[in-house]
Amino acid sequence: GENVEQHPSTLSVQEGDSAVIKCTYSDSASNYFPWYKQELGKGPQLIIDIRSNVGEKKDQRIAVTLNKTAKHFSLHITETQPEDSAVYFCAAPKAGTALIFGKGTTLSVSS
Amino acid sequence: NAGVMQNPRHLVRRRGQEARLRCSPMKGHSHVYWYRQLPEEGLKFMVYLQKENIIDESGMPKERFSAEFPKEGPSILRIQQVVRGDSAAYFCASSPLAPEGTEAFFGQGTRLTVV
Numbered sequence: 001g002e003n004v005e006q007h008p009s010t011l012s013v014q015e016g017d018s019a020v021i022k023c024t025y026s027d028s029a030s031n032y033f034p035w036y037k038q039e040l041g042k043g044p045q046l047i048i049d050i051r052s053n054v055g056e057k058k059d060q061r062i063a064v065t066l067n068k069t070a071k072h073f074s075l076h077i078t079e080t081q082p083e084d085s086a087v088y089f090c091a092a093p094k095a096g097t098a099l100i101f102g103k104g105t106t107l108s109v110s111s
Numbered sequence: 112n113a114g115v116m117q118n119p120r121h122l123v124r125r126r127g128q129e130a131r132l133r134c135s136p137m138k139g140h141s142h143v144y145w146y147r148q149l150p151e152e153g154l155k156f157m158v159y160l161q162k163e164n165i166i167d168e169s170g171m172p173k174e175r176f177s178a179e180f181p182k183e184g185p186s187i188l189r190i191q192q193v194v195r196g197d198s199a200a201y202f203c204a205s206s207p208l209a210p211e212g213t214e215a216f217f218g219q220g221t222r223l224t225v226v
Contacts, residue, residue, distance in 0.1 A: 036217075042220075043115075043217035043219045044217045046216070049214055089153065089154060096166075097167040098215075099156070099204075099215055101154040102153060
């Protein structure tokens with residue numbers, strides 16, 4: 001089945017810096033890769049996703065890149081702000097069934 | 112269009128009691144997923160259901176846990192004879208299509224505390 005590894009587990013940056021979170025997956029058939037943001041006491045919220053037919057996708061300060069050959073994908077946040085502080089999860093689908101999540105990255109942005 | 116609704120938000124049960132967690136998916140969504148999150152840990156997949164069918168329950172403990180998604184009404188995650196180790200946040204997500212085809216939307220979770 002699908003196995004998703006996520007690094008780093010914690011990340012501290014200064015406001016305005018960039019943050020990069022990386023994930024690897026095991027199932028070469030996986031074709032959909034979402035990223036979720038979870039704030040304290042809330043459910044995860046989808047912030048961006050990418051499908052295997054593209055290598056990069058951007059949405060304002062957030063971008064995701066995908067390398068299908070190496071089976072890894074990354075989340076890039078530019079010009080970080082304190083409100084970006086949260087736990088971020090990557091995921092990949094287990095064949096024909098549910099999303100399998102990485103263990104999460106706690107991002108802290110200090111002003 | 113209301114989001115995924117979970118209730119209760121907080122549930123306290125004594126050891127040995129039963130816990131029932133409810134999830135109403137978004138309108139038009141027929142795929143429901145349950146996840147468990149322990150403090151400072153990731154989201155662990157438990158079970159995937161479509162209307163009236165369990166598609167994948169590989170992440171759910173074999174004993175004491177069960178899930179259903181009836182033709183009418185919400186999906187229910189049931190934990191019998193709860194133990195302290197069951198204390199966690201339980202999240203439900205829904206999607207209109209199978210997970211490889213579209214995004215899944217999460218509810219706010221039910222935080223179960225076993226005392």
